[in-house]
Each structure stands twice: as C-alpha cells, then as structure tokens.
Amino acid sequence: MLLALICAATQVNAQNARLTNYVNPFIGTGAVKSSLSGNTYPGATVPFGMVQLSPDTRDEPDWDAACGYDHNDTFIAGFSHTHLSGTGVAELFDVLFMPITGEIKTRAGDKNQPYSGYGSAFSHDQESARPGYYQVKLKDHDVNVELTAAAHSGFHKYTFPKGKQARVVIDLNHSMKKGNWGCHVVSAQFRMVNDHAIEGYRVITGWAKLRKIYFYAEFSKPVKGNDFVDGGTQYFNQTVINGTDLRAILDFDTDDKPLLAKIGLSAVSPENAKLNLTTEIPGWDFDKTVAAADAQWEQELEKIKVQGTPDQMQIFYTGLYHAFIQPNNLADVNGDYVGSDYAVRNDKNGFYSTFSLWDTYRATHPLYTLIQPQRDAAFVNSMLRQYETYGYLPIWQLWGQENYCMIGNHAIPVVVDAVLKGLPGIDAERAYEAVKKSSTTDHPGSPFKVWEQYHYMPENIQTQSVSLTLEMAYDDWCVAQLAKKLGKTEDYQHFMERSAYFKNLYDKSTGFFRSKDDKGNFIAPFSPLEYGGNGGNPFTEGNAWQYFWYVPQDIKGLIALTGGEKNFAAKLDTFFTLSSKNREVNGNASGFIGQYAHGNEPSQHVTYLYDYAGQPWKTQQYVNKVMNELYNTSSSGYSGNDDCGQMSSWYVFSSMGFYPVNPTSGIYAIGSPTMKKAVMQVGDKTFTVTAANVSAKNIYIQSAKLNGKKHDRVYITQQDITTGGTLEFVMGPKPNKSWGAKPADRPQ
Incomplete structure (x- = not known):
C-alpha cells in the first residue's frame, strides 16, 4: 500500500512539474571519442530571441566548437551575447564580457594570434544551466558568474571575492577564427556614456557579411576607471576610442554586493540598443528576469x-x-x-x-x-x-x-x-x-x-x-x-x-x-x-x-x-x-x-x-x-x-x-x-x-x-x-x- 501511494505521488508530481525542469541545456554540448555531439551551447536565451548569452571556451571558436562551447574544454574565454545552435560553422560571438580580478596579460607577438590574457579555468561541478539561466565559477578569478537574458538583452551577475580588485573586460575583437570566411573586424568603437554606462559597436564581416552590432551596457556600480586597448596600445580613462582590435577594462569597487551588468543589443543603432534594454529589463532584479525567462520557456514548452x-x-x-x-x-x-x-x-x-x-x-x-x-x-x-x-x-x-x-x-x-x-x-x-x-x-x-x-x-x-x-x-x-x-x-x-x-x-x-x-x-x-x-x-x-x-x-x-x-x-x-x-x-x-x-x-x-x-x-x-x-x-x-x-x-x-x-x-x-x-x-x-x-x-x-x-x-x-x-x-x-x-x- 505504501509503495502504491509513493508511486501515485511520484506520478502526480511528474504531471505537475514545470516542463522547464526537464530541459538539460548541456545535452549536445560536447562529443566523446571524436564523435559529433550536437554543437549546442548551454547559455541563457529566451524563445526565438536575438540574444543568446553563453560562455565561449575558445579564444577563436572554429567549426569543432561552432556554438562557442565544448563540454570537453576546461577554459572559458568569456561570455558573448550571440551564438548559433548546432551549426557546422562558427559565427557571431558578439560583445564578449569577462569579469576578472587583478591584471591581464598584454598581447605578445603576432597580433593575429588568439588572445587569452583574461580567460579562466572552470569545472563542470561548479557549473549549472536551465532555460534562461547559466552559472559558472571562474577558478582563476574566484568569481561566480550568473547569466540570464531577454529577447534583445543580457543580464550578468558577478560575485567577486572580498578584498580583490573587481574588473570587467569587454572584447569587441572576439570572433570566429580570423581569416575563416574572410572574417575580420572592419571598425569598432567604445564610448563612455557616464560613470554607470558604456556603449559601442563593431562592424565585422565573416560568414555573414558586414554585420553591424551595437550595444548599450549599464552597471549597478560606478566605473572607477577605464583602460581602453587597441591591439597592444593602451589608453587610460578616455571617453571614446575607435579601432579594429578593441578591448575595454573597467574597474569597480569591491564590496559585499554583486556587480550587475545589463546589456542591450541592436543591429540598427546604440539608441535602439538602449531602448531594447530599458524596455525589456527596466530594473535591477536579476532573479525576476530569470523567472520571466523561465515563464516564457514554460509557455512555449506547454504546446x-x-x-x-x-x-x-x-x-x-x-x-x-x-x-x-x-x-x-x-x-x-x-x-x-x-x-x-x-x-x-x-x-x-x-x-x-x-x-x-x-x-x-x-x-x-x-x-x-x-x-x-x-x-x-x-x-x-x-x-x-x-x-x-x-x-x-x-x-x-x-x-x-x-x-x-x-x-x-x-x-x-x-x-x-x-x-x-x-x-x-x-x-x-x-x-x-x-x-x-x-x-x-x-x-x-x-x-x-x-x-x-x-x-x-x-x-x-x-x-x-x-x-x-x-x-x-x-x-x-x-x-x-x-x-x-x-x-x-x-x-x-x-x-x-x-x-x-x-x-x-x-x-x-x-x-x-x-x-x-x-x-x-x-x-x-x-x-x-x-x-x-x-x-x-x-x-x-x-x-x-x-x-x-x-x-x-x-x-x-x-x-x-x-x-x-x-x-x-x-x-x-x-x-x-x-x-x-x-x-x-x-x-x-x-x-x-x-x-x-x-x-x-x-x-x-x-x-x-x-x-x-x-x-x-x-x-x-x-x-x-x-x-x-x-x-x-x-x-x-x-x-x-x-x-x-x-x-x-x-x-x-x-x-x-x-x-x-x-x-x-x-x-x-x-x-x-x-x-x-x-x-x-x-x-x-x-x-x-x-x-x-x-x-x-x-x-x-x-x-x-x-x-x-x-x-x-x-x-x-x-x-x-x-x-x-x-x-x-x-x-x-x-x-x-x-x-x-x-x-x-x-x-x-
């Protein structure tokens, strides 16, 4: 009788369970024994959304990790906002963010070689994902990263270790392997809007020709200083920089509160990127945005x-x-x-x-x-x-x-x-x-x-x-x-x-x-x-x-x-x-x-x-x-x-x-x-x-x-x-x- 009651209760719980609980975003993310796996990514997105916010485990993703992520890798280069799911060509990987502590390595030698001066090791036992949410602990920086998304916007939550310098790298040169499909950055820009916001764009050509990507980002804490980098040249505390190999390193105070970052994307203009962000994620409630993404997925899966x-x-x-x-x-x-x-x-x-x-x-x-x-x-x-x-x-x-x-x-x-x-x-x-x-x-x-x-x-x-x-x-x-x-x-x-x-x-x-x-x-x-x-x-x-x-x-x-x-x-x-x-x-x-x-x-x-x-x-x-x-x-x-x-x-x-x-x-x-x-x-x-x-x-x-x-x-x-x-x-x-x-x- 007890067994029957337990079975009945289990069946009721299964019938009442949220369908999003059955989704495992790690299915298809990494091959074994040199086979194919699916080439899917585990990051956060909403149904049919423009933003797919996910980790990239390669500095320059190629066909064998066309989605940017391979479950067999132990390194994360950063978190970019656009990806392809299951394709045989690596493309997109726009506007990469990476939280770090301390200094980053400068580029040495050939400027066309991959750059990994801010990446970090990670392990799957400190990683999780579900529809509309992704989390990982960056070992090298001791930073816990949480990500969620709306249709045209990404939302980051970084928990830095106490007493460590808190910094965020934004990389506009991160892409598929340069030269593949003629890939190169045509032009890019960063512009400090105020002490809480930065905007910019890049024009990049590759599998899709001459793509324009504009972004507008806001932070929950003031930017204390910035280091704009074009290739190997640094520009400190500038308002604007233009180039083709751009990174921004932004400094923040470390306190007991996580650093939140919201990013809107647009293919049209920085103004529209801001409009997308302020419309879709008007506040700073990260958990609310996670819940909203989950609700969207639940509605679609219920079909x-x-x-x-x-x-x-x-x-x-x-x-x-x-x-x-x-x-x-x-x-x-x-x-x-x-x-x-x-x-x-x-x-x-x-x-x-x-x-x-x-x-x-x-x-x-x-x-x-x-x-x-x-x-x-x-x-x-x-x-x-x-x-x-x-x-x-x-x-x-x-x-x-x-x-x-x-x-x-x-x-x-x-x-x-x-x-x-x-x-x-x-x-x-x-x-x-x-x-x-x-x-x-x-x-x-x-x-x-x-x-x-x-x-x-x-x-x-x-x-x-x-x-x-x-x-x-x-x-x-x-x-x-x-x-x-x-x-x-x-x-x-x-x-x-x-x-x-x-x-x-x-x-x-x-x-x-x-x-x-x-x-x-x-x-x-x-x-x-x-x-x-x-x-x-x-x-x-x-x-x-x-x-x-x-x-x-x-x-x-x-x-x-x-x-x-x-x-x-x-x-x-x-x-x-x-x-x-x-x-x-x-x-x-x-x-x-x-x-x-x-x-x-x-x-x-x-x-x-x-x-x-x-x-x-x-x-x-x-x-x-x-x-x-x-x-x-x-x-x-x-x-x-x-x-x-x-x-x-x-x-x-x-x-x-x-x-x-x-x-x-x-x-x-x-x-x-x-x-x-x-x-x-x-x-x-x-x-x-x-x-x-x-x-x-x-x-x-x-x-x-x-x-x-x-x-x-x-x-x-x-x-x-x-x-x-x-x-x-x-x-x-x-x-x-x-x-x-x-x-x-x-x-x-």
Whole structure:
C-alpha cells in the first residue's frame, strides 16, 4: 500500500512539474571519442530571441566548437551575447564580457594570434544551466558568474571575492577564427556614456557579411576607471576610442554586493540598443528576469505535453527547447531592423533571421506549422522580405544576410507548406511570385539555366550534381503544388515536369543515381560508398547510398525505378545493414546504422520508407532503434550537429509516433511512438496520441484507432491533427505484419 501511494505521488508530481525542469541545456554540448555531439551551447536565451548569452571556451571558436562551447574544454574565454545552435560553422560571438580580478596579460607577438590574457579555468561541478539561466565559477578569478537574458538583452551577475580588485573586460575583437570566411573586424568603437554606462559597436564581416552590432551596457556600480586597448596600445580613462582590435577594462569597487551588468543589443543603432534594454529589463532584479525567462520557456514548452520515462522527457523537452532557440527576431522593440540591402526598415511583427533551411525544412518548420503557426507565418514573411530586396528567397540566411551555404533553395518548401496549410497573414500570390522567381533565377548553388537546358545537373558544369538534381526536383514539386492551388495550370505542368528530372540520373545497371557529364554519359569510376563533401564530388555530405532515397515527392516513382515494392524493401534492408565504408567518410556523416547516417539530414527520413513498401513493422523497428541508441541525456546526446533544431525536431515528431517524410505534403508517416501520452496544442484544439503498453520491448504497433474508429493507415494528415482528436496505439513486443500492410493503407 505504501509503495502504491509513493508511486501515485511520484506520478502526480511528474504531471505537475514545470516542463522547464526537464530541459538539460548541456545535452549536445560536447562529443566523446571524436564523435559529433550536437554543437549546442548551454547559455541563457529566451524563445526565438536575438540574444543568446553563453560562455565561449575558445579564444577563436572554429567549426569543432561552432556554438562557442565544448563540454570537453576546461577554459572559458568569456561570455558573448550571440551564438548559433548546432551549426557546422562558427559565427557571431558578439560583445564578449569577462569579469576578472587583478591584471591581464598584454598581447605578445603576432597580433593575429588568439588572445587569452583574461580567460579562466572552470569545472563542470561548479557549473549549472536551465532555460534562461547559466552559472559558472571562474577558478582563476574566484568569481561566480550568473547569466540570464531577454529577447534583445543580457543580464550578468558577478560575485567577486572580498578584498580583490573587481574588473570587467569587454572584447569587441572576439570572433570566429580570423581569416575563416574572410572574417575580420572592419571598425569598432567604445564610448563612455557616464560613470554607470558604456556603449559601442563593431562592424565585422565573416560568414555573414558586414554585420553591424551595437550595444548599450549599464552597471549597478560606478566605473572607477577605464583602460581602453587597441591591439597592444593602451589608453587610460578616455571617453571614446575607435579601432579594429578593441578591448575595454573597467574597474569597480569591491564590496559585499554583486556587480550587475545589463546589456542591450541592436543591429540598427546604440539608441535602439538602449531602448531594447530599458524596455525589456527596466530594473535591477536579476532573479525576476530569470523567472520571466523561465515563464516564457514554460509557455512555449506547454504546446506539447508528454508522458514518458525521465530520460525520454529530458530528451524531448530539451529537443523542443533547441527547436525554439531560432529563428531569431532581429527587429528591435520598436520594429526597426536592417534588411538584406542594409537599409533600415520597420515591422512591428518582427524580422526573423538564422534560417538553416537545408536542415530545418525537413521537420522543424513542419513542427512550427502545428504548434507555432503565427511565428512560422512571421518566418515566411521575413523570407519574403529578402525576396523583395535580394531577388530570391533565402538559402542560408544569418543576421539578415545571405551566405549561400548548402545547395538548392529550401525556403521554397517552407513557404509553400505554410501557404498550403493556411497559416495566417501570408499573401499567397506574393508567396507564389517569390517561389517561382527563386526557381528560375540563377544564383550560387542553383544554376537554373543549366537545369532547364539539360534536365539534370552535369557534374562537369556544376559540382554536387546528383544531390542538386534530387533536391531541386523536390523544390520544383513544391512550386507546382502552389501553382495548382492558385490555378496556374501551365506553371503547374512545367514544374511537375521538372520535378521528375531526378529520373534522368538513374542508372539501372547499378541501381543508383549517378553523375553525368554534359554529353549525357555516366561518369566513371563510380562507387556508391564514396563520400562527397561540399564540392568536388557529385554528392553533398553523403554518398550514393544515402542520396538514393531522396525523392520525397514521388516515392511511388522511386519504388517503380527500383523494380517494385519487394525490391525496394530489400534495398532498404541492405541499406540498414551494409556497414562497409569506402575511402574517407565525410565528417558530417555520423550516427550509423549500416549506411544510414542519422547525424546528417539526407538520411533522416529513410527509416520511414518501409511504410511505403508495405512493411511498416520495419519502420517501427528502425525508428525505435534510432531514438534509443542515437539520442541520450549526456553532453554527447546527439549523433550529429543539431542544425538549428532539425535533429531535435526529428525526435519530437518520432517519439510521438509520426514524421513528415515529404515536408510539404501535409502527410505524416507513422513510426513507433515511445511516449505513453502526448497532447499537442494546435490552435484552440488538442491532438492526443496514446500508446498503450509501450515499453523498451513493446515497440511494435498492434492496432490503432483515430477518434475511436479503427485506423489501419500508416499515416495521418495535417487535417487529422489540426481538427483535434485522439490517436490511440496498442503496442506489443512482436510485429503485427497485417497492420498497415495493404496498399490502401500506405502514405499517398
């Protein structure tokens, strides 16, 4: 009886616990055994906020710590206010603050070498993090640092040791490794406003070109003196300094009270930086700001309420947290923002950037259409603003600027999906104009004149040709669907024809998509195991095995090319069991199950393809295997870069039991639910998924009901979800091979 009461009390406490308690910001922050980990940071931010205030464990972060932080490091260079979550390129790291005691080392030797004169050792047993809050003890300075944030503002709390000199370094030269992507500081400035405030800016170019970052900082104590440093030259107690290698060292009295520092950021002006700060954090109550950040996260996480094991809950809500870190609203509190043409404009609905679209169009944006429809509409309208000033939709947009990273133009499926699903506030005709123009205008990575001339990408004209052919064909299918909706019949037929160009690279003799030259000849030698990176090979961050399955718009056509469902399923069997590797594996490929590489996006839909071939129990097997073996609660909790929430979104969908194989179709293939219950808030309705008997062994679907009626289809639709209702699974330890196996039950 006592045990039953304890179990009941534990269940009630779990149900009543704040969802933010399940978020572990350290998941994905550091690899083990030379693997990938997620490349996420543990610092403080709020949902979709511009400021991400987090420690940098490198003087000049590079690709292996692109978020600025590596859990394996024992050194902190300082705390900068902007970061990227899960990307493969290190960028941002703006306006670094670091509290210190005593003197700092001066720069010696080559000015271009990293500078670590004020950094400190730290240990994880004196470090903690939760949504909207980060804390660490700096060993070398004996300073306890606490951080929190608002949308455009950061809030620092430094507890200095008694009797020690209290100083704060502000570094405007801290950035990714200089020279990478042409990174260098163009100009920078500090200006003392009064004895409690300092403002400044830097103009820096790198992965995003010519970014302007203004800041305004206030302190709870007066500045007793300042030392402005430009390179190796010091200027004491000056009011203003301009240069390209600037640091400010500010002195404060040491007493029993912590030093508080509030910093506002803006891409527009120092006045707007101050306005952002005074609007978002008007007072000096640090704990109140922490509570406000936690409340914002709680509100967003409540959009899906799940019941599972403690580890499942932790992975799920950390994943949802990572999915909601970006895109970031660059518009100031008054609506001002800087567009892709560097002109200042205004939109009270915000201007969002950080679009890792080659990744996030697959699952993250479909997730937004369900639980963040208003925000996803704002994301789309922000993309349309780039089209208006730039001529085509974003490919990889950062700080409002296009950096042309990756291939294709995957803003197209995001925009089309939003319109087809009826998200509010999007002009469908304007959206169609943008996707059509973006599908017919040559730009880096998508030469459409070549596409129209050859009906495939010849490798001797355009490298990464096979991946480009497959991905552009999918984008064209998306354009065709919007043309159909709007009654543009001629355009529909043209883009549907282009969406079938993938067939022109299929080699029946090998059973793979292969590169051709501009004469129509397959290029030899060929090995389906040989990897490509980001140029110089027909495949992008993968091989022919991994890209074979990338025809989400026409899986029936792919099955036909393979020789029918039996051959298709047999090829999937080989794909998941063939472990041999040829030559060097691309560094982005990780999380292997045979040739399946969950650590990078081209593979991530493939576990669900058995649903299309009448063997859904194998989808259930492999989806469950991925969730249980390639996600965990440690610092190496992801099998590859999280890529702005895509890896996380895969888990969020899959743990509930379904996934958008074709992200723009509004159809979700069913996998293997691991949560006992999931309740998704969709507008004013809820969609509930239950999985009776689910456990580590009971991974196979025995039967299902949708709204009380027998459900044998191995898919559900957007309408099934958004109209509200309940999807009930009964789980068991062995496959029920009759469930979902009929042709009529397969995804369309």
